[in-house]
Amino acid sequence: MNRVKVLQAWLWCVSLWPCWLSHAVPLDCKDETGSLIQCTSISQEKLLDRVIQHAELIYRVSEESCTLFEQMFVPYPLHALRNQGGTMCHTKPFPIPGSKSEIQQISDKWLLHSVLMLVQSWMEPLIYLQTTLNRYDDAPDTLLNKTKWVSDKLLSLEQGVVVLIRKMLDEGILTPSIFEHTLTPYDEPSPEIPESVLRDYNLLICFKKDAHKMETFLKLLKCRQSNKLSCLSY
């Protein structure tokens, strides 16, 4: 069943790949000579839809990566760790409310910014994850491909969110990266399998959780855009 899901998601990713490529057009359009030309523009609604699709896809792929990793490397009794949602996720510091009512009270601006922060905070850890996964002897190719794919998609998600912020909030964000990423990959010659396995497992769990956050926030944002009343009133 997991294999089927993996295959399905992979097929979906592959089929959507050109879709995403075509979407990754920055609004500052310049031709070869450097002059600004008319860009192909899309509406804010469509952009938000696409951003949400991105987030959904990333979330699903992250879940599959986690499952793959769990099946391959994590001993069976430790699967309960997944249930615990990750003991230590590095994005904990900035507080994100967990209850629905609290989240509903968050403003659009805060939602977008938190999404952006989440995206940016995960870029480097994913690259780190790629390098560590390569060190495993029998890491399945699908897992490596998924992590690579996710890190690529995260970039385009960041772009989309930046554009959204600019459009919806009329703000401009200059620097894409706010956080200093000091997560350096271990250069242990032969890391103990349990440690690195647990560490990576934890990383994947945390990433899945944060991807879920991103998706939820964006969907809430969409709900607000389309129908403010039903989303806020509860």
Add this chain to the structure above:
Amino acid sequence: MNTCGIDPAHLRNRATEIKRETAEAMAYSLSLGLLYLGLLCGNGLVSARSELFTPDPSRGPHFTGCRSREQETFRCWWSAGIFQNLTEPGALRVFYQTKNALLSEWQECPDYTHTVKNECYFNKTFTHIWTSYCIQLRSVRENITYDETCFTVENIVHPDPPIGLNWTLLNVSRSGLHFDILVRWAPPPSADVQMGWMSLVYQVQYRVRNASHWEMLDLESGTQQSIYGLHTDKEYEVRVRCKMSAFDNFGEFSDSILVHVAQIPSKESTFPTMLVLIFGVIGLVILLVLLIFSQQQRLMVIFLPPIPAPKIKGIDPELLKNGKLDQLNSLLSSQDMYKPDFYHEDPWVEFIQLDLDDPPEKNESSDTQHRLGLSRSGSSHVLNFKSDDDSGRASCYDPEIPNPEDLASLLPGHSGRGDNHPLVSRSISSIPDLGVQQTSEVEETPIQTQPAVPSWVNMDFYAQVSDFTPAGGVVLSPGQLNSSPEKKKEEENEKKIQFQLVSDGAYTSENTARQLSTEVPPSPGPEQGYQTFPTQAVEGNLWNGEYLVSTSDSQIPYLLPEAPPAPILPPVSDYTVVQEVDAQHSLLLNPPSLQPAICPHSPNKHLPAMPTMPMGYLTPDLLGNLTP
């Protein structure tokens, strides 16, 4: 503080902490973990509520499960187990802790449900998703922690079943045996799908009523799904359940709905089909017939192509039809094909060297040598023959039988013996004498015994025209060969040799060819004039002219190799068919049609575009034109 980067030391601390926690989890949550793992890892597992919350009586107090319906609240249940003294309320208490960055203290359950025994309810304010909870089951009096488990709320969400399940008929198959339906439902009202709080995926199951096995369809993120290939006259049950996407916990199944489509007898549909078929076929047949009749001419041309009319290159076919032989004759004579030098070019013609000056040598050796030479050349010709391109000569020959056999048979010493087939025997005996390379060939060639006298011997392929009758007929001299073959044999050995080949080459029948084992072609067909000859440099006159002109010549224009013991005279006809007209306006006549050997190649090959004279007798007017 460095909120994002994790230095290695910190990571190591985390790792050790993880180790410790792992040990704890293993120790304490193994029993509980099995339940959870059964939910998480086995996707196909349907954990009924009754099963999940069946406490294990053999254990001590433990949690039996935690569930959330809508990701906004959740509940936990526990059981006292074997410790019956703890069943009274309040004996066991639940403490929880949210594992955020700050290790908060343990708090007691916010709400013990009064209506339900051993249930702890966390309402909205206490439910935080994306945070890890740990709950403990303690007996405060004894200060013992009997059970502990950790989870995040989204991992324990089991959505409510969808509502509003109904079906509509999509279509029924032509045969009326199968049908397709579209099943629709609505998401559970408790799940806030609109806001995106929960993203649900659904799974539809169906089965024949009261069957044991449910058919499962793929997960569907929408709220409708089609089911194909259901049988009419069977009652089906359909149900649906949902789960959060990217999670593994299915909710409860909805109530089943019944689907039933009665089978409609569709015999009426077949009747018009048959009629349509019949009428269609009839119409098609009528159309075809009409088509054939209208396009008769064209079809005739396509299917029965006309036989091409006689055509000579450069000559109008009308001339031939109308019988204007004057013009025809002039045309023909002007053609290059009957020039005399044509025959000079043919080597076989050259071969026909009537060596009349040389006395017939009785010397065997010379003859032998002569024949050897001939044979050699002949053999060489034989050997080359196969590779030699015909250059237009009719090559109706039997290539398997080599030439030397004939030569060998013509040795003077061996001729005239009363063997059954002198040729054969001689060939065998004379082979060692020759000592030529054809030895093996000769030995190997099958020697055909002549059962009877070949009729070819006495056959006149070309009869000598001795006179013309006033009426216009041609009088031919009868064959003279049968008179004294043995007498003449010595005289004409050499000629025989040469003519042998010649005759074998040109004017012998198939039988001859077989028996003489030459490479020469068999008897001429009606069209055949000059047959193939082994290429030999025989200088000589025109074969043609000598042959026909020398009527008074005692030499036999055609050669008999041996006299058969009992010659059978073929009937010599006074009238024979004019075969062709050569360049010198001589007639080449047909042999009497005894040997209907047909050459595979048309003799017209070597005589390009020879006009096919009408088969038959010469008419006077034709004859008048032909006299030189």
